[in-house]
Amino acid sequence: MAGCRETAFIYAITSAAVTHSIARACSEGSIESCTCDWSHQNEPPQASKSESVSDVRQWEWGGCSDNIVFGYKLAREFVDTGERGRTLREKMNLHNNEAGRVHVQAEMREECKCHGMSGSCSVKTCWMRLPNFRVIGDSLKDRFDGASRVQVSNSLRNNNENQITRSNRRNKNIATNSNNVRETNSVHRNGANHKKQNRYKFSLRPFIPDHKPPTAKDLVYFEQSPGFCEKNLRLGILGTHGRQCNDTSIGVDGCDLMCCGRGYRTQEVTVVERCACTFHWCCEVKCKTCRTKKTIHTCL
Amino acid sequence: MSGTILENLSGKKLTILVSFLLFCQLICFLIGGLLAPVPSNVQTIIGTICKDRPGSHNDTSIWLYSRGGKKCEVLDHNEIREDSLRMANKLVFVFQMPLPRGGQNLDYSRWQQNLIGILQADIAYDPKVYNNPQSEITLDLRLAYRNKGDPDDEWKYYASSLEKRDLTCEVDNATDKYLYQCDTIPVFEMGSLHHDFYLLNVRIPVDSDQQMNLNIGYIQDLNLATIYQNGGFTKVWVSLKTTFFPFIVAIMIWFWHRVHMLQRKPVLLEYMLIYLGAALTFLNLPLEYLTLFVEMKFMLLLSDVRQGIFYAMLCSFWLVFAGEHMLIQESGEKNSLKIYWRHLMAVVIGCISLFLFDICERGVQLRNPFYSIWVSRFGSRIAMTFIVLGAISAAIYFLFLCYMVWKVFNNISIKRSILPSMSKMRRLHYEGIIYRFKFLMLATLLCALLTVIGFILGQVTDSQWHWNDNVELEFSSAFFTGVYGMWNIYIFALIILYAPSHKKWPANETQENIMGEEIEFNNLPSDTNPSEISSLTQFARKTALD
Numbered sequence: 027m028a029g030c031r032e033t034a035f036i037y038a039i040t041s042a043a044v045t046h047s048i049a050r051a052c053s054e055g056s057i058e059s060c061t062c063d064w065s066h067q068n069e070p071p072q073a074s075k076s077e078s079v080s081d082v083r084q085w086e087w088g089g090c091s092d093n094i095v096f097g098y099k100l101a102r103e104f105v106d107t108g109e110r111g112r113t114l115r116e117k118m119n120l121h122n123n124e125a126g127r128v129h130v131q132a133e134m135r136e137e138c139k140c141h142g143m144s145g146s147c148s149v150k151t152c153w154m155r156l157p158n159f160r161v162i163g164d165s166l167k168d169r170f171d172g173a174s175r176v177q178v179s180n181s182l183r184n185n186n187e188n189q190i191t192r193s194n195r196r197n198k199n200i201a202t203n204s205n206n207v208r209e210t211n212s213v214h215r216n217g218a219n220h221k222k223q224n225r226y227k228f229s230l231r232p233f234i235p236d237h238k239p240p241t242a243k244d245l246v247y248f249e250q251s252p253g254f255c256e257k258n259l260r261l262g263i264l265g266t267h268g269r270q271c272n273d274t275s276i277g278v279d280g281c282d283l284m285c286c287g288r289g290y291r292t293q294e295v296t297v298v299e300r301c302a303c304t305f306h307w308c309c310e311v312k313c314k315t316c317r318t319k320k321t322i323h324t325c326l
Numbered sequence: 327m328s329g330t331i332l333e334n335l336s337g338k339k340l341t342i343l344v345s346f347l348l349f350c351q352l353i354c355f356l357i358g359g360l361l362a363p364v365p366s367n368v369q370t371i372i373g374t375i376c377k378d379r380p381g382s383h384n385d386t387s388i389w390l391y392s393r394g395g396k397k398c399e400v401l402d403h404n405e406i407r408e409d410s411l412r413m414a415n416k417l418v419f420v421f422q423m424p425l426p427r428g429g430q431n432l433d434y435s436r437w438q439q440n441l442i443g444i445l446q447a448d449i450a451y452d453p454k455v456y457n458n459p460q461s462e463i464t465l466d467l468r469l470a471y472r473n474k475g476d477p478d479d480e481w482k483y484y485a486s487s488l489e490k491r492d493l494t495c496e497v498d499n500a501t502d503k504y505l506y507q508c509d510t511i512p513v514f515e516m517g518s519l520h521h522d523f524y525l526l527n528v529r530i531p532v533d534s535d536q537q538m539n540l541n542i543g544y545i546q547d548l549n550l551a552t553i554y555q556n557g558g559f560t561k562v563w564v565s566l567k568t569t570f571f572p573f574i575v576a577i578m579i580w581f582w583h584r585v586h587m588l589q590r591k592p593v594l595l596e597y598m599l600i601y602l603g604a605a606l607t608f609l610n611l612p613l614e615y616l617t618l619f620v621e622m623k624f625m626l627l628l629s630d631v632r633q634g635i636f637y638a639m640l641c642s643f644w645l646v647f648a649g650e651h652m653l654i655q656e657s658g659e660k661n662s663l664k665i666y667w668r669h670l671m672a673v674v675i676g677c678i679s680l681f682l683f684d685i686c687e688r689g690v691q692l693r694n695p696f697y698s699i700w701v702s703r704f705g706s707r708i709a710m711t712f713i714v715l716g717a718i719s720a721a722i723y724f725l726f727l728c729y730m731v732w733k734v735f736n737n738i739s740i741k742r743s744i745l746p747s748m749s750k751m752r753r754l755h756y757e758g759i760i761y762r763f764k765f766l767m768l769a770t771l772l773c774a775l776l777t778v779i780g781f782i783l784g785q786v787t788d789s790q791w792h793w794n795d796n797v798e799l800e801f802s803s804a805f806f807t808g809v810y811g812m813w814n815i816y817i818f819a820l821i822i823l824y825a826p827s828h829k830k831w832p833a834n835e836t837q838e839n840i841m842g843e844e845i846e847f848n849n850l851p852s853d854t855n856p857s858e859i860s861s862l863t864q865f866a867r868k869t870a871l872d
Contacts, residue, residue, distance in 0.1 A: 089367025
């Protein structure tokens with residue numbers, strides 16, 4: 027695959043999906059190895075027994091950190107394997123993978139509960155709720171539309187990693203601040219493996235120097251996308267012949283763009299649809315059937 | 327004749343004492359900020375959807391659990407969607423608490439004290455289906471517990487109830503596969519966390535005759551957020567209580583002993599100080615240790631009651647204190663609380679209404695942990711009545727207190743103007759009274775101000791503060807231990823400083839400058855005259871004679 031926008035999106039959404047699924051599985055209790063306090067996790071592996079003891083102690087003393095932290099960490103280890111961050115392509119992949127994970131966190135919503143004296147707000151506890159994956163997909167799609175084209179720069183960004191890792195120990199968003207690529211890269215405090223840690227220390231320069239450098243949430247690419255109009259099996263492109271399009275839209279689903287200027291065919295069909303449904307828990311939908319006339323456009 | 331220790335203490339000694347107390351205050355704050363974790367933490371659990379077993383409708387001995395031997399049959403989302411039969415009454419949302427971590431089954435520690443559960447429903451959006459944004463959901467809730475060492479399937483009944491809750495959901499710019507954003511639903515509050523594992527089974531029964539759960543949409547998932555008090559916080563908190571407890575008891579004994587060495591009956595203010603000390607001792611009593619051995623479901627209620635008694639006592643004390651420093655006296659009688667009954671009505675009414683509210687909420691929760699007064703319209707109206715009544719009496723109390731303080735200051739300025747014309751002894755007494763009053767005003771205002779500032783800071787800022795890279799301060803915990811320590815120190819100081827002094831007043835007016843010199847109090851009961859804590863009665867009478 028080329029280093030184009032579409033690739034960027036695929037990498038980001040894959041990484042986001044892995045993060046999301048792991049965090050979800052931790053909440054379901056279906057992965058038993060989710061860690062309690064992730065900050066103890068980067069101790070040498072031979073200390074695995076004492077690690078589980080420290081997990082129990084941590085649970086009793088201060089409770090466990092949010093599942094998203096573990097999801098983030100594991101997704102990094104799982105998805106980013108093999109990306110050493112040496113070539114521009116590998117840097118692009120690392121950045122987009124990271125962007126996917128950042129989006130999962132940024133979409134988390136805070137819920138609070140007051141439970142002080144007589145239920146007053148003198149004690150208030152808040153937690154982050156895992157978003158629906160559809161929402162993450164939408165916000166990644168927005169970033170896809172505004173992805174930035176980059177080239178590599180040699181300067182390293184030096185951030186104070188420790189400070190950020192510590193501030194994230196609680197249930198807060200790891201990446202609320204999206205202005206700095208490096209800031210959100212610092213979840214993984216891997217003291218033992220410097221090579222691994224340093225691969226996230228790079229910065230990408232916009233291709234057009236006047237543009238802003240990409241933020242942690244932005245998707246990046248460095249190659250122009252190939253044309254998707256005609257069939258090209260070598261690149262896995264199916265072409266847009268026969269695709270349904272929307273004649274009123276000016277976006278990529280509009281007939282002008284999608285049909286690549288070849289024009290489109292317009293048909294009028296009568297559709298029988300379910301409508302005015304009521305839902306009965308669980309899981310039956312009672313509907314009326316309606317007949318509607320619809321106009322369908324297809325690319326030539 | 328003598329006054330209190332406060333006015334007989336030299337400036338130097340007072341400074342040392344006050345700075346020592348302030349130092350203790352700082353220690354309390356730092357203990358909470360540096361040692362203790364956040365007061366409470368959350369574990370969010372996504373319900374495992376299990377297939378119900380037949381006969382579970384009336385049988386509360388059937389428990390479905392998601393981990394361990396003989397676990398339930400887990401259903402997939404696709405399975406539910408594709409099933410041609412209606413699975414409505416066949417689904418159970420299973421929450422097994424706590425979640426396993428680090429490859430092992432964690433269990434609740436008794437240090438974690440209490441558990442609060444909040445449900446949130448993920449309802450799928452379907453553009454073809456109209457959903458009422460405000461509907462009512464009926465939940466069949468059942469709680470069970472198990473202890474370490476029990477077999478995996480030996481869940482024992484804890485509580486069960488059929489509860490109705492409001493379900494408020496909204497959705498913005500939705501398309502397919504979006505979820506409704508539903509408000510949280512409080513489900514249970516447990517005042518004790520005596521057992522190791524808990525299990526919540528949630529069923530959403532459908533009944534078309536009773537219109538139960540017919541139009542709530544397709545619930546994809548149920549999320550349960552469980553809030554528990556952190557064990558570390560409890561440990562720090564209880565140690566703080568254990569430390570304060572003997573100090574306050576000791577100072578009360580000392581105070582009472584000292585009062586009884588005088589050849590007179592204790593006056594009202596001395597009684598008030600002892601009551602205040604007693605209320606604080608009740609608050610300090612580290613009953614939490616008992617929860618480690620005995621199941622005490624009433625701990626949440628009890629801690630509310632203990633705090634309530636303390637604050638009521640503190641409010642009454644301020645009123646009586648202001649009243650006793652009016653510098654005028656209608657009669658020569660010994661003052662008693664009876665004179666203040668009108669003033670104290672506000673405190674009493676406020677406390678009773680809040681107590682009734684608490685009984686209605688947390689009292690009922692002793693029987694049914696799923697109960698909440700806020701869910702029914704009638705209940706929330708009653709709850710609001712109690713709270714509004716409490717708020718009104720608080721406002722009346724505050725206005726009244728302000729009025730009394732204003733009156734005292736008025737009297738002070740009147741007395742001030744005629745002070746130089748008085749005889750030395752009377753002047754000293756009035757100066758003493760004024761000094762005492764101003765000192766307490768200052769200390770109280772300082773404490774109240776610190777509490778309010780701390781509370782506001784806690785609301786607006788992030789809970790963790792960073793001084794530098796290595797030191798972090800847990801502000802919410804620091805606030806709790808700080809405020810708790812502050813009121814302890816405040817009352818400790820009051821009892822010491824407002825204890826009757828045994829120092830003799832100048833016997834005749836030729837002895838001069840006794841206030842200017844450094845005076846130490848001694849414990850000798852040398853005073854044979856009946857002395858007064860504030861000497862008010864005599865001097866008021868003298869004023870009248872003059």
